[in-house]
Amino acid sequence: xxxxxxxxxxxxxxxxFWGEDEKxxxxxxxxxxxxxxxxxxxxxxxPSLPGEEMAEALFNNxxxxxxxxxxTYSTHFHYDHQVDLKTFPNAVCCMPRVDLEELRANxxxxxxIWTALxxxxxxxxxxxxxxxxxxxxxxxxxxxxxxxxxxxxDAPEGRVICTGDSVMTxxxxxxxxxxxxxxxxxxxxxxxxxLRGKADIIVPGHGQAFLEKAYARQx
Numbered sequence: 001x002x003x004x005x006x007x008x009x010x011x012x013x014x015x016x017f018w019g020e021d022e023k024x025x026x027x028x029x030x031x032x033x034x035x036x037x038x039x040x041x042x043x044x045x046x047p048s049l050p051g052e053e054m055a056e057a058l059f060n061n062x063x064x065x066x067x068x069x070x071x072t073y074s075t076h077f078h079y080d081h082q083v084d085l086k087t088f089p090n091a092v093c094c095m096p097r098v099d100l101e102e103l104r105a106n107x108x109x110x111x112x113i114w115t116a117l118x119x120x121x122x123x124x125x126x127x128x129x130x131x132x133x134x135x136x137x138x139x140x141x142x143x144x145x146x147x148x149x150x151x152x153x154d155a156p157e158g159r160v161i162c163t164g165d166s167v168m169t170x171x172x173x174x175x176x177x178x179x180x181x182x183x184x185x186x187x188x189x190x191x192x193x194x195l196r197g198k199a200d201i202i203v204p205g206h207g208q209a210f211l212e213k214a215y216a217r218q219x
Contacts, residue, residue, distance in 0.1 A: 013029040033049070035062055
């Protein structure tokens with residue numbers, strides 16, 4: 001069982017449910033980053049801030065330092081979900097295998113989009129499946145990217161899943177809709193539907209954690 005704390009509440013560059021145009025950006029995106037503590041481990045899911053800012057968020061919400069983190073897990077290869085991994089000198093940095101292979105095979109193109117991404121960071125990542133912490137379960141949620149996985153765990157509040165960008169926010173989950181871009185839109189919508197009843201709490205990719213049953217789409 002893990003205690004968990006949201007270190008950064010993410011937001012989108014544009015949110016159609018706020019009446020924003022999906023053809024323009026209104027703000028810099030930020031993903032939701034979650035700290036798990038249990039089984040003698042300190043784990044970050046989707047590190048979201050540059051070094052000093054991430055260290056401050058971690059310390060202010062837990063009293064931990066970056067060197068106290070044993071694992072980081074990214075839900076997929078997009079850089080905003082794996083920011084500045086050199087901040088965590090003692091961590092094993094993990095990513096789902098399919099997305100890690102995509103990152104390495106297309107590094108030049110991907111690093112051209114996310115210019116802060118370095119070859120050193122890409123080379124440091126290892127497949128999550130080979131380094132999965134006890135009590136953590138990977139849940140395939142393809143669509144936004146081919147290899148996107150959520151991370152499911154037991155907590156005092158019940159079952160919690162960090163979904164990454166398979167669920168952007170509670171509004172997207174309630175509507176059963178995916179973001180305006182992605183690897184495969186049909187698969188993305190199917191992944192959203194597959195989450196119904198799987199966990200008590202959803203930690204989305206770019207928003208506040210929420211009760212699954214409160215926002216489940218009623219078909």
